[in-house]
Amino acid sequence: MTTTPRKPRLRVGPLASTALIAPVLDVDAVLDDRTTRIIVCCGSGGVGKTTTSAALALRAAERGRHVIVLTIDPARRLAQSMGIEALDNTPRPVVGLEGDQGGRLDAMMLDMKRTFDEVVESQANPEKARQILDNPFYIALSSSFAGTQEYMAMEKLGQLHRDARRTGGADLIVVDTPPSRSALDFLDAPERLSSFLDGRFIRLLTAPARGPARFMTAGLGVVTNALNRILGTQVLRDMQTFVAALDTLFGGFRQRAQQTFELLQAEGTAFLVVAAPEPDALREAAYFVERLTEDEMPLAGLVVNRATQPPESDLDADEALAAMARLTRHGTGTLTAGLLRLHADRSRMVERERLLRERFAAAHPGVPTAVVPALATDVHDLDGLRQVGALLAEG
Amino acid sequence: MPPTNAPDWPRVQLHVVTGKGGTGKSTIAAALALALASHGRNVLLCEVEGRQGIARMFDVDPLPYAERRIATGLTGPDGRAGSVYALHIDPESALLEYLSMYYKLGRAGRALDRFGVVEFATTIAPGVRDVLLTGKVYEAAKRNRRNKDAIHYDSVVLDAPPTGRIAQFLNVNNELAGLAKMGPIKSQADTVMTLFRSPRTVVHLATVLEEMPVQETTDGIADLRAARLPVGGIVVNLVRPRDLSTEELTAAREGRLDRARIEADLLAANVELLPGLVDGLAAEAHDHAERRALEDSQRALVEELGLPTYELPRLAGGVDLGGLYQLAALLREQGMA
Numbered sequence: 016m017t018t019t020p021r022k023p024r025l026r027v028g029p030l031a032s033t034a035l036i037a038p039v040l041d042v043d044a045v046l047d048d049r050t051t052r053i054i055v056c057c058g059s060g061g062v063g064k065t066t067t068s069a070a071l072a073l074r075a076a077e078r079g080r081h082v083i084v085l086t087i088d089p090a091r092r093l094a095q096s097m098g099i100e101a102l103d104n105t106p107r108p109v110v111g112l113e114g115d116q117g118g119r120l121d122a123m124m125l126d127m128k129r130t131f132d133e134v135v136e137s138q139a140n141p142e143k144a145r146q147i148l149d150n151p152f153y154i155a156l157s158s159s160f161a162g163t164q165e166y167m168a169m170e171k172l173g174q175l176h177r178d179a180r181r182t183g184g185a186d187l188i189v190v191d192t193p194p195s196r197s198a199l200d201f202l203d204a205p206e207r208l209s210s211f212l213d214g215r216f217i218r219l220l221t222a223p224a225r226g227p228a229r230f231m232t233a234g235l236g237v238v239t240n241a242l243n244r245i246l247g248t249q250v251l252r253d254m255q256t257f258v259a260a261l262d263t264l265f266g267g268f269r270q271r272a273q274q275t276f277e278l279l280q281a282e283g284t285a286f287l288v289v290a291a292p293e294p295d296a297l298r299e300a301a302y303f304v305e306r307l308t309e310d311e312m313p314l315a316g317l318v319v320n321r322a323t324q325p326p327e328s329d330l331d332a333d334e335a336l337a338a339m340a341r342l343t344r345h346g347t348g349t350l351t352a353g354l355l356r357l358h359a360d361r362s363r364m365v366e367r368e369r370l371l372r373e374r375f376a377a378a379h380p381g382v383p384t385a386v387v388p389a390l391a392t393d394v395h396d397l398d399g400l401r402q403v404g405a406l407l408a409e410g
Numbered sequence: 411m412p413p414t415n416a417p418d419w420p421r422v423q424l425h426v427v428t429g430k431g432g433t434g435k436s437t438i439a440a441a442l443a444l445a446l447a448s449h450g451r452n453v454l455l456c457e458v459e460g461r462q463g464i465a466r467m468f469d470v471d472p473l474p475y476a477e478r479r480i481a482t483g484l485t486g487p488d489g490r491a492g493s494v495y496a497l498h499i500d501p502e503s504a505l506l507e508y509l510s511m512y513y514k515l516g517r518a519g520r521a522l523d524r525f526g527v528v529e530f531a532t533t534i535a536p537g538v539r540d541v542l543l544t545g546k547v548y549e550a551a552k553r554n555r556r557n558k559d560a561i562h563y564d565s566v567v568l569d570a571p572p573t574g575r576i577a578q579f580l581n582v583n584n585e586l587a588g589l590a591k592m593g594p595i596k597s598q599a600d601t602v603m604t605l606f607r608s609p610r611t612v613v614h615l616a617t618v619l620e621e622m623p624v625q626e627t628t629d630g631i632a633d634l635r636a637a638r639l640p641v642g643g644i645v646v647n648l649v650r651p652r653d654l655s656t657e658e659l660t661a662a663r664e665g666r667l668d669r670a671r672i673e674a675d676l677l678a679a680n681v682e683l684l685p686g687l688v689d690g691l692a693a694e695a696h697d698h699a700e701r702r703a704l705e706d707s708q709r710a711l712v713e714e715l716g717l718p719t720y721e722l723p724r725l726a727g728g729v730d731l732g733g734l735y736q737l738a739a740l741l742r743e744q745g746m747a
Contacts, residue, residue: 060430061432062432092621194572294728296432326694328686328687329690335681338679338681341678350668353653353658354695356653357691357698391700393622
């Protein structure tokens with residue numbers, strides 16, 4: 016992947032506005048760099064992560080790479096156009112690539128429950144696996160646990176990566192991440208699941224099965240009593256069975272989680288934080304950037320989608336509004352007044368977005384950034400993705 | 411929808427607001443709470459996703475697990491305002507409160523926490539977590555004789571999880587079904603469902619006039635109906651300014667705008683005719699007209715859903731506290747509150 020040239024440390028005064036401009040993200044350099052093996056797109060919901068991932072994957076493939084894109088929840092028509100509406104948890108070739116660079120694109124949509132089931136099946140003997148798969152707690156955990164989707168996306172990424180290494184297939188995996196409720200969920204998911212499985216409560220539930228329960232204090236009675244009252248005995252029993260069954264798999268889970276984490280930290284991974292020019296989305300993006308840096312995850316840059324296009328004429332917004340007011344007062348020129356208002360509106364939005372980006376850059380200097388203008392229509396075919404890819408590359 | 415003075419949801423006590431990410435559901439929930447809080451009424455605005463979005467929007471300190479008065483509502487026609495209170499509901503606190511309230515579990519409650527049970531219950535079993543979150547909302551909405559010191563709310567607005575998850579979130583019964591077929595947590599879920607399915611609750615959906623959010627709204631409505639949850643109105647957010655007439659839009663799209671007239675108007679309004687100005691304005695109008703056409707096609711789809719619809723403009727300067735009151739006034743004008 017590309018290494019961002021270290022910027023010389025400047026003394027920045029309040030007027031040194033150059034420090035506020037983020038370096039431009041060179042998307043093609045990231046895609047063309049053969050050592051980039053994994054690209055992870057993360058960001059809050061509704062900022063166009065899925066489209067960005069798919070567009071990057073298509074562009075990389077048309078530039079000659081063999082790419083797999085793992086999407087989480089693509090819009091129906093986009094999924095159709097890529098031929099991945101069928102959820103079978105396996106990458107399928109996308110047809111209709113352009114160019115003669117010899118690249119290839121496979122796409123798949125994550126099936127969270129199935130991925131989890133497969134992990135269980137690969138870790139336990141058939142009898143034990145069945146016992147777990149049928150347990151109501153497992154069903155709840157695997158289909159709606161906050162964090163399961165994040166964890167399974169990372170698990171699937173690990174699998175795809177191992178397969179690619181083994182078979183010499185894909186040389187780039189682009190992964191979309193779920194719209195986490197919190198920016199941290201997806202990085203924390205593996206750790207959360209394994210620390211949860213290692214938690215005190217789990218040990219408490221499984222303790223009797225582990226022989227002498229000497230360390231159990233009088234607390235146990237209080238706790239099981241309370242649980243019985245709140246949840247009822249049936250729930251408690253299911254819970255115990257579940258935990259006992261899962262306990263045997265625990266080592267395997269932890270190890271896999273650790274491997275995935277290391278894979279993300281490795282050289283060939285590039286994280287792209289995706290945002291929209293809105294305070295909330297940029298705040299989440301800031302979180303990601305800080306967190307990735309903290310965890311020594313390789314951050315490649317920031318993509319700001321849905322940017323308002325700069326107005327075509329540079330008439331000042333205030334002047335436009337003043338002129339509009341004069342026309343309205345005279346009761347003439349409603350068309351021109353409307354045009355002036357539109358112009359002022361757009362100038363203001365562009366100005367506001369610029370300020371937001373500047374503040375981001377000031378707080379997180381040196382993060383290469385690509386700004387992608389808002390498209391007039393939704394993207395639901397390869398042509399649309401190609402267009403987004405080109406805009407990304409323009410930065 | 412024509413402006414009306416009679417609010418559309420007079421009997422509703424609990425307004426649930428959902429929407430796809432990026433459609434501004436939290437903004438709308440906040441504006442709705444302000445709009446409802448007039449005429450001396452008390453409104454509680456709840457959030458359940460741990461984002462502290464309310465604190466940011468209203469520019470107050472991060473909210474604890476306690477009701478705080480955060481703003482004066484929108485002044486009503488009688489010149490009186492009400493109050494907006496806010497509550498940040500997190501599952502851990504809700505569980506501990508639930509334990510102490512219903513089971514008088516002082517010591518045992520703490521023991522549960524110490525043994526990681528609280529973490530277990532709130533992370534592993536999403537059904538349990540949602541029962542706790544919705545249970546607290548229920549408690550605030552149905553607050554009565556049992557707790558004399560507590561504030562009585564005329565309405566409660568819930569800034570709920572996004573559209574993709576809303577039916578699952580509110581349908582706590584169903585979520586729990588696999589886990590608890592009987593027992594106290596199950597009966598708690600039943601009670602909560604009774605309120606959610608009653609005419610005192612509505613679920614409003616926020617959207618923007620783009621393909622994916624509109625599609626998701628349609629799907630969300632189907633999910634809610636399948637779960638027998640009451641669907642309320644649709645709030646169309648971030649609508650572009652509508653200063654140009656249909657004819658003007660068509661002309662702009664086809665590049666037939668009357669340039670001579672625009673030039674004359676600009677001169678009359680004392681605007682210096684810099685080179686490229688008229689061309690630039692025409693190009694901007696063309697772009698705008700294209701987007702408006704797309705908005706109109708999505709608006710037609712929203713209308714087909716046959717629900718009360720409210721529209722809020724995109725505020726060019728972004729939404730600050732003043733902007734929230736502006737949006738609240740627009741919601742009231744359109745009869746949402």
